[in-house]
Amino acid sequence: MSHYLFDSAAAQAAGRFSALESCYDPVSRRQMELTGLATGWRCLEVGGGSASLGDWLGERVGPRGEVTVTELEPRWAASRHRPDHVRLLRHDIVHDPLPGMDYDLVHARLVLLHLPERLEVLEKLVAALRPGGWLVLEEFDCGWTPVLAAPDASAAALFDRVHTALTDLVAEAGADPLWGRRTLGAMAAAGLREIAASTYAEAWPGGSTGIALHRHNTDQVADGLARSGVSAAELARFQALLRHPEFVVNSYPLISARGRRSHESEKDGPR
Ligand SMILES: C[S@@+](CC[C@H](N)C(=O)[O-])C[C@H]1O[C@@H](n2cnc3c(N)ncnc32)[C@H](O)[C@@H]1O
Structure with a gap:
C-alpha cells in the first residue's frame, strides 16, 4: 500500500491538480523541452x-510517438479525452512492474517526494530509460516558504505554525519534504549523466490560484492537523489569510532536475 497522504480519491484532489497545473505546467513543459523532446518519442x-x-506530451510526440501516463488513482485523468497513442494506466510505481522499457523520456513531478521507497523507484525509472534517454524529476523543497507580506504582525507566525504542522504530517506519512534539494544528488548517484537543474518559485498572494494549494492540502488533512494541536480557530484564521489580499507567501520552490542515461547499453556507473 502507498503511504500517500493526499489520497487522490478525495474531492480536494481536483483543486490540488488544478493549482499545480496552472502554476507549474509551463515550467515543466520548458524542462521537458530542454531534453530535445521530439516527434516520435516514447514517454512515461x-x-x-x-x-x-x-496529454501535452501526447501532442508533442504526435501519433508516431507514444505516451504512457501512470497513476495510483486515475479517476481525474480518466475524465479527459485522449488519443490512442496516449495510454492511461492505474499503476503503483512502487509495487507494480514497469509498464514498458526503453523510454526516451521519463518524467515525474511531485511523486517521489511522497514515497518512502523513492530511491528504489528512482533506480526503477533509470532502468526504464533507453541508453541516452532522459529522466526529468521535479520536486518541491518545502523548507523554503517565507511569508513575503502580511496584514499584521501575527500572520507570519500563524502561517509558519500551521504549515510546519502540515509538513510534519507529510513527513510522518513517509514523505521527504526536502527531497527537492536532494534530487539532483540522488540522480547523479543513480548513474545519470549530463545532470542539470533549475529552481522556480513565485509570490503567491492571498486569493491566488497557487495559494489555494495550501487550502486544499490543509482541508484534506484537517483531522490530522487537529490531532497535532492546530485548533479549529487557528485553521480558520490560516485559511482566511490565504484569501487576504495583503498576505503574500513564497510558492513552494519547484526544483526541476534532469539527467541522461549513458549511451552505452550496459548498466550505468555507480548505483
Ligand atoms: C502531488 S500529486 C502530483 C500530481 C502530478 N504529478 C502533478 O504534478 O500535477 C502526486 C500524485 O502521485 C500519485 N501517486 C502517489 N503514490 C503513487 C504511486 N505509488 N504510484 C503512482 N502514483 C502515485 C498520487 O495519486 C498523485 O496523483
Whole structure:
C-alpha cells in the first residue's frame, strides 16, 4: 500500500491538480523541452495526476510517438479525452512492474517526494530509460516558504505554525519534504549523466490560484492537523489569510532536475 497522504480519491484532489497545473505546467513543459523532446518519442509520465502533462506530451510526440501516463488513482485523468497513442494506466510505481522499457523520456513531478521507497523507484525509472534517454524529476523543497507580506504582525507566525504542522504530517506519512534539494544528488548517484537543474518559485498572494494549494492540502488533512494541536480557530484564521489580499507567501520552490542515461547499453556507473 502507498503511504500517500493526499489520497487522490478525495474531492480536494481536483483543486490540488488544478493549482499545480496552472502554476507549474509551463515550467515543466520548458524542462521537458530542454531534453530535445521530439516527434516520435516514447514517454512515461509517472503519477500523472490530472494527466495535463501527459496529454501535452501526447501532442508533442504526435501519433508516431507514444505516451504512457501512470497513476495510483486515475479517476481525474480518466475524465479527459485522449488519443490512442496516449495510454492511461492505474499503476503503483512502487509495487507494480514497469509498464514498458526503453523510454526516451521519463518524467515525474511531485511523486517521489511522497514515497518512502523513492530511491528504489528512482533506480526503477533509470532502468526504464533507453541508453541516452532522459529522466526529468521535479520536486518541491518545502523548507523554503517565507511569508513575503502580511496584514499584521501575527500572520507570519500563524502561517509558519500551521504549515510546519502540515509538513510534519507529510513527513510522518513517509514523505521527504526536502527531497527537492536532494534530487539532483540522488540522480547523479543513480548513474545519470549530463545532470542539470533549475529552481522556480513565485509570490503567491492571498486569493491566488497557487495559494489555494495550501487550502486544499490543509482541508484534506484537517483531522490530522487537529490531532497535532492546530485548533479549529487557528485553521480558520490560516485559511482566511490565504484569501487576504495583503498576505503574500513564497510558492513552494519547484526544483526541476534532469539527467541522461549513458549511451552505452550496459548498466550505468555507480548505483
Ligand atoms: C502531488 S500529486 C502530483 C500530481 C502530478 N504529478 C502533478 O504534478 O500535477 C502526486 C500524485 O502521485 C500519485 N501517486 C502517489 N503514490 C503513487 C504511486 N505509488 N504510484 C503512482 N502514483 C502515485 C498520487 O495519486 C498523485 O496523483
